[in-house]
Amino acid sequence: MALQADVAESDGLPVAHAQTGQSSVQPGGAEQLLKVEHVSLSFGGVKAVTDISFDILKGEVRAIIGPNGAGKTSMLNVINGFYHPQEGVISFKGKPRRRMKPHQAAASGIARTFQNVALFKGMSTLDNIMSGRSLKMHRGFFWQVLHVGPARAEEIQHRRRVEEIIDFLEIAHIRKQPVGKLPYGLQKRVELGRAMAMEPELLLLDEPMAGMNLEEKEDMSRFIIDLNTEFGTTIALIEHDMGVVMDLADRVVVLDYGKKIADGTPGEVQASQAVIDAYLGVAH
């Protein structure tokens, strides 16, 4: 687990580089963190995703966009192991895999937020973010029973890290409140914090701005940019707010009806006729 933190730190510089330089595919530059090759997923006769290939480079912000029902969330679910595609290979950190359970994906360094907030409603903000540290806590049952010595030290050590995240997201005032009672915008923020606590290498954000007002969107954008530049986290996000996508993303992949119709920098994607047709419709 300490390994992950090291990787994130040592990659701090090149990451910041990738952010400032808008051009996406640096030949021989940033390495591929995740590679999706010819993935197809269907539920019975319904094809959710058809023959999709794309990659996510280390340190970039990658956006996945598309009209409703295009298969964006299915794609995320494939990446973190909720769905198992019928065809195709997904390689994370160069290791290809066919079937993977969600907890294995979590252990390998993929974290995720959900479209409809999926917080642990009965727990406080603090406990929610602490729960993101679950994989990094190892003290066994015996120490848990006593709750002294190593177990307590471990708890406090992770609490310190969690408090840093709480500071970063500016949610110190709701630390002890049950998250079920928080306003929506704050819940989204806590969910981001919970994913951050996992110190992931790849963070999947499913519509982080959905249902937010302008100010909340600006805050959230700021957090995402800081997360990317300061902590060097690679981010893949699904978002419907095109302004946000075009400003944040280094590269964008566009899906429509489960197929990939465009892939490139925001400028390239905006200019693509297929994308314009998908969003605006074609005159018949």
Place this chain on the structure above:
Amino acid sequence: MLYREAGQFKTSYAADQALMPITQDRVGLLVILVVTFVVIPVFATDFFIGSIMIPFLVFALAAIGLNILTGYAGQLSLGTGAFMGVGAYSCYKLATIFPDINIIVLILVSGVFSALVGVLFGLPSLRIKGLYLAITTLAAQFFLEWCFIRIAWLYNYNDSGAIEVPQRKLFDIAITGASATPTVRYLIIAGLVAVLTLVAANVLRGRIGRSWMMIRDMDIAAELMGIRPLYAKLSAFAFSSYYCGVAGALMVFMWLGSAEVEAFDINHSFLVLFMVIIGGMGSLVGCFMGAAFIWVLPIIIRAVPQMLGLDILAATTEHIANIIIGVLIIFFLIVEPHGLARLWQIGKEKLRTWPFPYAST
């Protein structure tokens, strides 16, 4: 007024994460412990200890067991009575096979058997949730009851089919059997319940307890944070059944003295479930409140006419007690569906902000 944390500043995370961060709570706990271990044994009558306090503590322990499973890990169970039975019967067998080992050790070990059986019947929880899971735990209830009747080995081929508690001593003081005084039995139960409650509180606030609550609140997200549902759910079943098993063993060895299969029937499962619901899901204090409400209150209500010198038939007092309890259950569930513990919590919050209606954060 008295209950507020003004001036109590936390300067370390350790202090902030303490089980009871507020001084008044610690004082309150101290008072409760003194009453439990000094005042009651010294001043209370044998009736009060034997018929009120001992059953209250036994049921509180069983309620903690069920609450861990249902309130903290979110897995509904109707097999509590049977799991208590597993504890009782295995303790009986252990006492037969190892007559020289201290009975308190055997009681604690018998919970392990209950935990194993709990894991077995917890397996369906990996596939089904909620009420459907409750139905499968009914299978545990009926199957185990059947075992307690049909497998004669469990009760040493007794003609009566009952398990009789043998006489056992600790430092030449009888602690089980007919000659053990209620006070001695009470002190042992109170000690065990106090320790086991502390253990539960520790486990629940740590990594393991958090994993159970994660599964309870949002199992998909929990899986994504690296929690394996298999481990989380089955460990909750094991831990919970351990408590139920120890409660069952205590019930027979320290309270009833002998028991037949009826002591572990479905009614007891429901009784403990009601204690958890009334007391408050996901609260340890609630277990004690629920047990007091369901078990102690009827006894007090039944005793009132006698104390007042009213000449009412015993059957009539029984009916009146049932009516009052029923009405109170409805009343409390309407006032606060989350149980007495939440009511207590709200009361404390009010005291903290008094005289203002709410605190500004």
